[in-house]
Structure formats: structure tokens, C-alpha cells
């Protein structure tokens with residue numbers, strides 16, 4: 001078991017180009033990460049390509065066993081990884097945060113190992129015989145954002161390795177150390193060359209996505225970057241799974257128990273301090289329960305402490321970076337300027353250290369205010385009043401993104417009807433954002449394409465080959 005200091009030292013760069021990494025809660029420098037060159041990216045791709053044949057030749061059972069050993073390694077180093085993640089990303093230890101994220105890495109590694117291989121017989125009768133085989137693609141480029149730096153990396157790495165591919169991973173330049181530490185821990189059990197990481201900015205991501213030796217790109221990040229990757233993929237017809245931005249809507253029907261749903265509504269929106277792709281980002285509440293739902297949400301919000309991640313009592317932390325803080329600040333200001341009601345929050349202590357933005361709930365807001373129609377990706381939830389369900393559905397569906405959505409009702413049939421009318425990759429009923437390693441996850445519209453998790457996720461990192469005859 002490695003200590004925090006040991007793990008940090010192992011991923012800290014001492015020579016070549018480096019970047020300073022700061023704790024978003026305090027501003028203190030926690031370390032220096034390497035900034036690799038494009039030549040280093042090319043070398044990593046070459047190494048991964050060279051390792052691909054021998055990795056693909058290992059039996060599926062042996063690869064699955066190695067993923068279990070990788071999960072054991074994550075668990076053995078969990079404390080150090082949790083501390084590094086909390087310091088670098090800002091997320092608290094407790095609540096759906098750092099300990100939860102490291103635990104999820106082990107869960108998803110084991111799930112990728114245990115999911116039945118998707119190979120299957122298509123037909124075998126008098127008309128003919130055909131089987132479907134899911135073969136390795138080769139080298140997978142895995143590119144991640146800064147909000148869930150470990151869990152999202154595992155979502156890309158684990159199925160790719162299981163299906164016999166080698167991987168070059170690039171963490172976000174905002175959270176490089178966590179990503180590098182994770183790969184280092186996984187590599188204590190994996191054969192050499194099978195999994196590598198490169199650390200640096202978007203130029204390195206662009207190098208990966210334009211390489212003729214990369215057969216598949218797994219990308220999670222903004223829609224704007226996703227569009228660049230689509231362009232880059234055109235030249236070599238590189239396969240893509242794109243998990244892009246979202247602005248998830250939730251619709252609360254009149255028959256809810258406001259007090260009972262308030263905690264789940266809150267965590268649906270404020271998980272990871274709102275910095276979650278599939279968080280509830282705009283809430284539409286029926287007029288008959290509107291005041292009560294807002295009051296219960298605000299009452300619950302006041303019970304959830306925000307502060308420095310490493311202090312055990314906190315469950316909400318800072319924004320990870322100034323760019324995101326400025327986005328949240330601008331959007332809340334647009335709500336204030338429009339005359340919306342700030343039920344709580346909305347007045348950050350600008351002189352205090354760290355990128356803390358207080359938990360903010362905004363009511364009586366115009367449905368087209370920027371805080372509603374732009375992705376805030378932070379701790380500020382707009383609550384829109386509606387009286388006509390059809391109108392609420394038009395508002396929920398009118399944006400160009402569609403990652404997740406939710407319906408809140410005590411009548412399951414009614415909720416199912418509404419779910420069928422929502423344009424998103426997932427609709428949750430009486431919850432928002434819950435993920436399961438066997439349930440496929442992915443976006444509709446400009447939130448991306450391709451599914452992750454379960455059998456669908458394994459198929460997405462393989463070449464589907466029909467053997468006929």
C-alpha cells in the first residue's frame with residue numbers, strides 16, 4: 001500500500017516541461033505534472049500498437065482475471081488515491097465524492113471483467129450458419145475531463161482492455177496527477193505497454209485523435225471538443241464513442257411528496273458540487289407543488305456542508321477551476337439581473353481562497369434565462385414553474401443536448417408516459433443521475449453517441465465481425 005506522499009512523488013515530474021497543479025480549495029501547489037510532447041504521444045501510440053497483438057492473444061478469461069487484479073490494486077491504494085483526488089479535483093472525501101469515486105473504479109473494473117463476452121450465434125438452421133465475433137480494434141485513445149478524473153478513465157480503460165485492445169490515456173490538464181496515479185496503479189498488474197498515459201493539453205488529445213494507428217477514440221468532455229474530434233476522426237474513419245455535455249431537465253408532477261423527494265432532487269443536481277455530466281441542471285415543477293418543492297429543497301440544501309475536501313464533514317467542495325467558477329458566476333448573475341428569486345446562495349465570498357461558489361437555488365426564473373438554457377456545471381439550480389405538462393415537455397426538449405432527464409411522480413404509469421416523451425439517452429424516474437455498470441449509458445442529440453457499460457459497452461470497443469458459413 002502506497003502513502004499519499006509516495007503516490008504523489010511517483011507521478012510528479014522533475015524534468016522536462018512541467019505544469020503546476022494547485023488545490024482548488026486553497027490555491028496551494030500540490031505538485032508538478034509532466035507536460036508531454038507530441039513526440040512522446042507518438043511513442044506511446046507506437047508502444048501500444050506493438051503491445052496489441054500479444055495482449056489480444058491472451059485468453060479472455062486471463063484478461064478478465066487481470067482486471068480483477070487491477071481492481072484489487074485500486075482498493076489496496078485507495079487511501080492515497082482518494083487523498084490525491086480530493087486535493088487535486090477539490091471533491092470532499094465523503095458523500096458522492098472521492099471515496100465513492102475510487103470505490104466505483106474497482107466496481108467498474110470488476111463489472112467489465114464479469115460481463116459475459118458478447119460473441120454470439122446469429123443463425124444456425126437450414127437457411128445457413130453465422131456467428132458474430134467481437135474482435136479487438138487495436139489501440140484505443142481514452143480522453144477524459146476533470147470532473148470525475150478516475151471513474152471516467154476506468155469507464156474507458158476497463159472495457160477496452162477486456163476486449164483485447166491496448167490503451168493510451170490522456171487525463172485532463174486540470175487533473176493530470178489523479179489520472180497518472182490511476183494508470184500507475186493499474187500498471188502494477190498489467191503487462192508492459194498495454195496501458196500508458198500522456199499528460200498535457202488539448203494539443204496532445206488532437207495528436208491522439210488524428211493518429212492513423214489509433215482505431216477507436218473514447219472521449220468524455222465538452223460538445224465543442226467532441227465536434228473537433230468528429231472532424232479529426234474523418235481522415236482515418238476512426239471509431240468514436242462520445243460522451244459530451246448535457247443540460248439535464250427534471251419534471252416534477254403534481255402528485256409528489258415534496259419533503260420525501262427533496263434529498264434525491266438535491267443530490268441529483270448537486271452531486272460532485274454540480275460538476276457532473278448527467279446532473280439535474282434545470283428543474284420544472286408543477287405550480288401546485290412549486291412553493292413546497294422549492295422550500296424543501298432549500299431546507300435540505302442548508303444541511304449539506306461545503307468546504308475543503310479533506311475535512312471529513314464536508315459533502316460539497318469548490319469548483320475545480322476558475323474557468324468553471326466564472327461560468328457559474330456569470331449564469332447566476334444573469335438570473336439575478338433578470339429579477340429571479342435567489343432562494344439561497346448567489347453571493348460568493350470573492351476574497352476567500354479557493355473556487356467556492358455557494359449552493360444556489362433560484363426560483364421564479366424565466367425558462368429562457370441563460371442559467372436555464374446553458375450548462376452551468378456547478379452548484380446552481382434553476383427551478384422553473386409550469387402549469388401545463390405539454391409546455392414543460394417543450395421546454396425540457398428544446399435544447400440541442402439530451403444526456404439524461406428525470407420524471408418525479410408517485411404514479412409510475414404517468415411517469416412512464418412522460419419518460420417516453422423526453423429526448424435524452426436516459427430517463428430516471430424519481431431519481432437523477434444514478435448509474436449502474438450493467439445499464440448502458442450515453443447521450444441523445446448533441447450529448448454524443450455510443451453507449452458505455454454492460455454488453456453494449458464491450459461491443460463499442462470491438463470490431464463486430466460476422467463469420468458466415
Ligand code: NAD
Nearest residue numbers: 144145146172201202205206221222225243244245246277
Ligand atoms: P473539454 O472538452 O474541455 O476537455 C476534455 C478533454 O479533451 C481534456 O482531456 C482535453 O485536454 C481534451 N481536449 C481538448 N481539446 C482537444 C482536441 N482538440 N482533441 C482531443 N482532445 C482534446 O471538457 P471539460 O471541460 O474537461 O469537461 C466538461 C464537459 O464534459 C462538460 O460539458 C460535461 O457535461 C462534459 N462531460 C460529459 C460526460 C458524459 O458522460 N457525457 C461526463 C463528464 C463530463
